[in-house]
Amino acid sequence: MNSVVGTILLILAVVLLVVGVLAWRRRLPGNNVIGLRVPEVRTSPEVWAGAHAVAGPVWIFGGIALLFGxxxxxxxxxxxxxxxxxxxxxxxxxxxxxxxxxxxxAALLDAEAQDNSSCCSSGGSAQDGAQSGTGSSQPTTPQPQVDLDALRRAARSQD
Structure with missing residues (x-):
């Protein structure tokens, strides 16, 4: 019984250690079986590598715990x-x-990539083209206005 459980834990530990090291070193190939399975990770190879580089060291710790077990x-x-x-x-x-x-x-990297692609798709910022007069003027979405006095009054009434 001991050797069966020990062997199963040893195999799982080796798998977790190998996946953790590959992920940490950004060498884990994109696949449908091993790795993170959230939509944000699949957006680009850079997001895949970055997300797995963060997860890899924690997975290595789990592999070491299984190895000890x-x-x-x-x-x-x-x-x-x-x-x-x-x-x-x-x-x-x-x-x-x-x-x-x-x-x-992955969610942060994906959001950052979307912000960068929507802001500077023509090679410069949207304001660079507007200031030089040569770029096309793209309509921008209005930013919501925040009434700070109303926020302060609400905070005081809650205290």
């Missing part, structure tokens, strides 16, 4: 089985935390 599982008896069990929970938490951090990074 696998080693203990080979000799575990009685209460010592709590150590491999804890290692599995730590690895699952690290897997989720890395995926969450990577997904947040």
């Amino acid at each position: 696998a080693i203990v599982a080979y000799v575990a008896f009685g209460w010592l089985w709590l150590i491999p069990l804890a290692a599995v929970f730590i690895a699952l938490y690290a897997l989720g935390a890395g995926a969450s951090a990577g997904a947040r990074t």
Whole structure:
């Protein structure tokens, strides 16, 4: 029994470590099986690499926890089985935390890429063309106005 559980944990640890190292080094190829599976990650290779570079170190930590649990599982008896069990929970938490951090990074990188593409698609900023008189004037969306006095009154009434 010990060798079966230890071998399974060892295989999972090696897989998680390999994926974590590839992701951290920005070498994880884009695929449909391994990696983050949120729409923002699929927008470009740069977003894919950046999101996985953030998730990779956390996944490596999870792989190390599983490796430790696998080693203990080979000799575990009685209460010592709590150590491999804890290692599995730590690895699952690290897997989720890395995926969450990577997904947040992907959303930020995707939003930044969309802002840059909408702002400067002609090679310069929209105001550069308007100031020189040679660029086409594109309608801009009006920015919402904030009434600071109303905000202050609302904050005072809440206190």
